[in-house]
Amino acid sequence: MNKIDLIIDALENAVHxxxxxxxxxxxxxxxxxxxxxxxxxxxxWVDDGLLEWGDDYSSRWGRKNDGVKLYALEVTK
Numbered sequence: 001m002n003k004i005d006l007i008i009d010a011l012e013n014a015v016h017x018x019x020x021x022x023x024x025x026x027x028x029x030x031x032x033x034x035x036x037x038x039x040x041x042x043x044x045w046v047d048d049g050l051l052e053w054g055d056d057y058s059s060r061w062g063r064k065n066d067g068v069k070l071y072a073l074e075v076t077k
Contacts, residue, residue, distance in 0.1 A: 004034060004037060004038045005038075007034050008031065008034045008035065008038065011027050011030050011031040011034060012031065014027045015027045015028055015031065037073075040071050040072075040073075041071075042069035042070055042071055043070060043071060043072045044070045045067040045068065045069055045070065046067050046068050046070060047067045047068075
């Protein structure tokens with residue numbers, strides 16, 4: 001089980017524990033947000049060596065399925 005699954009599991013349990021309480025609504029909102037995060041797809045990848053050594057960014061970015069996945073939490077226009 002990965003970290004986001006642990007968060008979702010804990011929030012699902014919390015919703016039941018706080019039924020009828022103001023906290024229940026907050027848990028439901030947090031659960032929806034966690035599920036949205038889980039559904040995100042990476043928008044780019046960066047070579048993990050770049051993170052260690054601070055190489056030239058322009059030559060190491062790409063849209064390939066290796067390296068560290070990067071996610072966009074919000075899209076603005």
